Amino acid sequence: MEKLKFAIFGTGFWANFQIPGWQELEGVQCVAAYNRTRSKAEKLAQTFGIPAIYDSPEALIANEDLDFVDICTNAETHLPLAKMAAEHGLDIVCQKPMAPSLLESQELVSICSAQGVKFFINENFRWQAPIRKLKEVMDSGVIGTAFKARVSFCSAFPVFDNQPFLAELDHFILTDIGSHVLDVCRFLFGEAQSLYCTTRRINKNIRGEDVANVLMKMQNQMTCFAEMSYASKLEKESFPQVLVSVEGSRGSLALTHDYTLKTTTSGGTVSEVIRPKVYPWADPEYAVVHSSIVDCQRDILKGLKGGEAETTGADNLKTVELVWKSYESAEEDMLIRLD
Ligand code: 89Y
Structure with a gap:
């Protein structure tokens, strides 16, 4: 062919x-x-x-x-x-x-x-191997019905060294990482019904906000807290991993540092490490993202050849709406209802 x-x-x-x-x-x-x-x-x-x-x-x-x-x-x-x-x-x-x-x-x-x-967005974070695995385990029903989640990207990685233009953006973290984090929330838990957001600028050397917290009520009635920051000097740096915790009626899931997924039920906690495939051309500091690019582009290629792909423009528009409704909420200090 x-x-x-x-x-x-x-x-x-x-x-x-x-x-x-x-x-x-x-x-x-x-x-x-x-x-x-x-x-x-x-x-x-x-x-x-x-x-x-x-x-x-x-x-x-x-x-x-x-x-x-x-x-x-x-x-x-x-x-x-x-x-x-x-x-x-x-x-x-x-x-x-x-x-x-x-x-x-x-x-x-x-x-x-x-x-x-055909129009596709190269939205690759939802293709990170540990996130795919977390969804698989959650969908297996082992933790029962999920009622609450936290999706976290809080880092002090010197992101402006590789991408200096990010420091010039009036709207920074919600457009840059929020596009990924909010898309991961949609991928895992479906669409949001309402949201409330706060933003801050901690780093005075950049134009836009570098901290955002988005609290969402999902259509399935879950509460989902998406937090993102490039101002967080934490004990253990997690860049560029998205950390996730999900609580369900029969147990919980925790995707923590070093790609570790912990599944807790009344039987105890089982821990497994979901390592991404590491390609020779990948930058080790971005390994999990670079490997997700391959999986995302494989899916897009399927779409380009006439099959179904996940990250179509029409689908991604719902993520873009979450980004901009979050700004609106933060500016107005107001809960926003989504259609
Ligand atoms: O631009 C961003 C992205 O898409 O992934 C990480 C990043 O490079 C910095 O936040």
Whole structure:
């Protein structure tokens, strides 16, 4: 079967892991790279053997024979680049956050639907091996009916060293990590019915908020507390793991440091370690995320080939809504009811 051909738009930090992530999969090939700074596209192309480079997205689309584009530029450019690709009938894979606002995200999903092109978000945290396992154990019924959960990403990792632009964002942690954490909440527990959020900026050297706490009542009546922070100097650093605890009518689950999943029932506690697959190209500090990129992109590839995939644009729009309703709640100091 012919390989699906794609171009990568944006050759920054994450492209260096998404490209080798695609290269782990059969049936897909990166044929061109675009960056507005040509030398950056050249560097990525050399590292990963990408045959063509461009500093103009228009020229790339005009010259290359593509099936889809993988957009991993800054969020501000997602909508115009995706629009351009959709108008040429190309399917689209796009990084999170989908766009810098809820309105633009809605527009992006509408454009792809109107143009009849497939649209997926590279939302990979829900694909982390320990999180998949936690869901499997929870869905097996061993802890009974879940009634309460805490989903936590609290860290002091020097995130601005690798991604300095994050320090310039007016809206930081909810768009950056909140997109992942709130998506994990939806993946595990379904949709939210209402939410209340508080935010803070602790690090005075950045523009946006670096702490957010979102308390949600889920449609299944669970209470879910999502907490995220890049200002938390804790005894044990957990970056980039999402830690989860779930309490149910017959027991509880705790996904703790070092990928350890503890299942407690009246029979006692069973502990297992769910190690992610470590790829040679992965940065050890991000290992669990880099391995989830492969699993996420495998699922998206299935979607691109006509199957069902989880992280469609339409699905991810519900995560984007949680992000922006959280900002609204924090600004108004108000409980927000969701449709
Ligand atoms: O940008 C973020 C992401 O998607 O995963 C971790 C990160 O790199 C920093 O918060």
